[in-house]
Amino acid sequence: MKRLIAGAALALMSLTGGAMAQDYPERPIMMMVSYGAGGATDFQARIVTMTAGNEDALGMPIAIINKPGAGGRVGWNWFATQADPDGYTLAAYNVPHFIAQSIKGGVEYSADSFEPIANWGADPAVFVVATDSQFNSMEDVVAHAKENPGKLTFSGAGLFVGHHIAALQIEKAAGVKMAYIPTKGGGAAAMKAVIAGEVMGGINNLSDAFRAQEAGNVKILGVADLERSEFLPDVPTMMEQGLDVDNSSVNFRGVMVPKGTPQEVIDKLAATVPEMFKNDRVAKKMQAGGSPMHVMTRDEVIEMWAAREQTLKELLAGL
């Protein structure tokens, strides 16, 4: 009997499936952010979704809900195991965070648990030192680290996040050992450690470092990305300074849905959402907040996730 009902339900669903996707979305959509209200991811998620209700976008508003905890693991665990794959539950992703966490284990998701929709932002990691620091380039940092192996302290926002990945890459590229100090409380705590002189340097988000440099608190020595940032045209990349560091540590932020969401819904979202991100009002607000935008389509994100998984597996293998 049970099987009969299930079968009937399944048949009904496949009948209505087409119609459902055509009308999608017919009610407001929820987007889960796995960090607290007021954090950079939450802040940006609210800006990029503020035009969702427009006729040329989804025609329905997107409401943000926060499920913070354990560096994002709580929210993504919930999304992978409990969210309905009906297109009305979206989530924000942070790469490399969730991929690194899934490689490290102890969570109920991997890159295969989710379907990317589009990417809105890319915040590269940068190397910062206090204004009165003796270091003026990455060369100085590496030279000091070579003379004092394991003694150069530098802060970052925890283990297995973009900052840690950048730290590992810098150490590997320069062939030196330094002391990476993970802080609790994210990038803000790591930045405070640099400004207060508790550590000799630090990895931080480009957007936060840019602000701190404007305030006259830090010097930015290098950007861990393939190209220079438009916010910091004078700061060279790591590669320009002879360190073989690619964009693996760049914090990509975007939208995804759970595996099992109907293909029609995914297609509709993948077509609309990148256009929604390109809205002028969104771009202006993001620019004002010092948040670098980087819109990518679904296909580009799929490629980026796969590439990231590859590099991170190699990088984290020894840990």
Added chain:
Amino acid sequence: MEFIYYFGDVFSPLSFLLLLGGTIGGLILGATPGLSPTMAVALLIPFTFQLEAVQGLILLGAAYTSTVAGGAVSAILLKIPGAPANIATTLDGHTMAKQGQGAKALQLSFLASAVGGIFGVLLLIFLTPVLAQWALAFGPSHLFWLAILGVTVIGSLDSASVVKGLLSGCIGLWLATIGFDDIMGAQRFIFHPALGGGINIIAALIGLFAIPQVLTMFAKGRRTAGAEVIEVQKHSILAAMRELFRRPRALSIGTLTGSIIGLIPGVGGQIAGLVAYDQTKKFSADKDKFGKGHSEGVIAAESANNAMVGPSLVPLLTLSIPGSPTAAVLLGGLLIHGIFPGSDLFDNHPDVAWTFINSMLIGQVLMCLFGLYVAGLAARVAQVPQSVMAAIVLALSVFGAYSVQSSMGDVYVMACLGIGMFFLERFGFSAAPLVLGLILGPIAEANFIQGGMIADATVGKASYFLTGGLNMFLIAVVLASIAYSVWMELRARRHTTKEEAMA
């Protein structure tokens, strides 16, 4: 004196309307269990999208100020602390409300909040550059010792016996280890997926304070058919003011402790009220009256938690580092208008900076006036029959725990902790030391690990944690605090044995 020049902006019609709306709305949000100041401010951010930068910040500043004070309402009337800042308020405030002195407790708490709050904002106005240096002076080793100082308070806080206080503190410390460890990412005691993010402090607060009370009320309600009705005494505002100024010690200890502790990034807001309460108790002549509805307890706790508001913004406004979760949310509110805190704010947008700070100053006064107006009315809550009250508190508890991060897991955590606490209370344990352990555990642990890693790479653990002026000073205070507790305990024992011998 630049700030006086911008006072006019606060009183332009729209700005003042927003200030008034933010204050009244903030008081209501703050009085709602589960809505912490951080949440309230975060909820208001989308409204500021449509406003000018100045007006948006007026709204946020007023809301921040009044939600902190509003938390006292539910703490006093319902014994549900809205945020960690209000824990100490429940200890004497709720006892007063149960004795029918709810109006007095509320009036005192709003007056003390205003005094503390205004002092804190004045510090922010006049001493910001000096304070910024102070905020930076606290590194991992200092924060570690500060947390240890908090631990030494645990034994003497709201508990008949030091041993029971320490035991409940230990339970709190253990509960704090649950979840993914923030620094290393290790998993500890995750028996259920709901615990992955650790125990949420707001959900824990509601469970530990409100639920045992609800259970007791239900238990009583069945036995006595006619619910006991508390007579709510009227209390004039003038009398409350006289009372406040008759207690200058509690007021000044609360205000100073709150201002100093509020300044320290990452620690301040949560423990300011508790530390001020404990210090006032230690210096008070009527130590025995604390916890039994003593007005000094309410005054110290509430002046401290509002005094913290101004200084807690110093690291954000000067160094662009958010020192507390609420400051992080305010940072978002500034960024959305393209304003970067730091020197840019004061040099290029002085109108925004000073109007924001002024609005917090005026907000304190408005909050106090409105609070005093509703205090008399709100105190009548105590007249609601116990069985009805229990149901209301229970509903608010579930709502509050769920709304923190829209998660049923938090509701289960709240219920389990509440039921556990109900039985612990039967054995003479109390919730305040347990919560203090829960708050201090992660601070002590994270700073020890982080400081240890820095120390290993540089000078070694011993010299990192034990040398330097600030470290030595904090260690001395820790030792003094322990010695004081031991002395008090010994004296109390000698006292009882003498009395017992007489009998």
